[in-house]
Amino acid sequence: MAAAEEMVFATHGAKAQEVVARALAAPVSLAADQVREVSPGRSQAGEVWSPQLLPYQSWEGGAARAGQVDGDADGDLLAAGSLGMGVDDDARARLLAMAARQKGVGGAAAVDVPDEQDAPAVSVQREEAGYALVGFDLRALARASGAQSGLAVVLPSFVDGVPVVRIAPGAFARRLVRGVGVDVRVVPDTVQRIGAGAFSALPGRHIHLGAGVRAGGAQACDLSGVTPPLERRTYSVSGENEHYQAQDGSLLSADGRMLLFCAPPYEERYALPDGVETIGETAFAQGCEPPHVVSAPACLQHVRAKQWDAALWMCPAGCDGARRLRRRGVRVCGPDAIEADGCWFDCRDGAALLVAGPQPPKSASKRFASVAARARAAAASDEGVAVDAKQAAARAEANDCGGLVSGGRLGPVGQGPSAAVLAQPQVAETLALPAQVRGAELTRIAPSALPYAPKTLIIPASVREVGDGNACRGTKRLVLPEGLERVGAHSFCSRTLEGPVALPKSLRSVGEGSFEFSVCRLACSGVEVHVPAD
Structure with missing residues (x-):
């Protein structure tokens, strides 16, 4: 039990740096009888199988016993099937133990279930250079510590x-980890390699990498996909580590050229660290709002992560990464782009180009999720006073909506957040693009x-071309000017356009998929046509 108290304990609000210093000052050492040692799987005679697969064991004569499958227990069909039916590990163990005690039930297939409370919470596997940590029952260790949140975990x-x-x-x-809130997770200096995805299910707010880590693996992070959900995640790295470094909670390679993890939450306008050349596939966290504008350094070359493809990337001239981003359909502009009324314009050679329009409003589900998250945070931070979650959510939504719901003031706070959450925030219903932006004529979208x-989109007479993919979802009334010559593919296909839409005489080309399900009037002949889905 003393070893369990050293591995999992309450932080009591201590800062992450203090917890890490305490953990590194006294490394955790376990005895052989405090761990469960498993053996790597080996193929039987006549079998050919990949080393990554779980070992095959015959079910005849009770040779395969529940809870005795080597390696990751997630591969056990019995455990996986039980979880799929809503039966957790504790309930499954009780049911098997009950069946084993009943005479005449199960026969030779009856299993001998060990006492789960006495079983070691840490499973290891012997390797040539040392031990590999293959199982860490955080739930059992948390129960032993007497707390389920605000914990520090020292491996x-x-x-x-x-x-x-x-x-x-x-x-x-x-x-093994769901339902346990972890504030700090400390990886000791002895660890050299971390498997890909090892921390993906971990509800940890801060992760410290020791001096010996040289292969961290790709660690995808979904803030809303773990239990309990997270509002942030940060990294710190030992000053003696030769392969990684941390900047403001983000994880980078030691030379700063590769961004491995970008610490959330993200501001609406986010600037990537200077010197970053490559962004890893799992660098951007999910389950939180991505930035609307991303400022990239001139040395950026590769962006492997795609979670921020809907953002506007501001890249200096000559940036190789900008060319690759454009190739996969990401909106890119220069660092001198101009913002006006929620739109971004790039001015080149005396002409202006619309590169990004206003952001779409949040859906009802996203608004509800964000309000609920703020409600939980408000309730948790309230000192000694029980705060009703509905009241906190109503206050949070009132701040977003300016205190107005459907044209009237919010009612008493105790009435709950439902009306406030479902109320659509006030947004502009008309977008009239300017003909000029700081003296430059707007010619292209x-x-x-x-x-x-x-709902209403007005394009000025200076525009000659509308590029591909301008779907304009949400638009009902569209005004196209005389002088427009080309409309790209899959544009103006909101399926809600109120017709007929007047197509000017100057229009020479319309791409496939545009004006889908709309009635259009050809100004050159006065003929009205209905555009089908194909």
């Missing part, structure tokens, strides 16, 4: 004097600049 450094050098991908399986547009 063991040694087992019977042998260092722990690797963390397996399934060491923190969802069934870039591809995908207007995936969304307000």
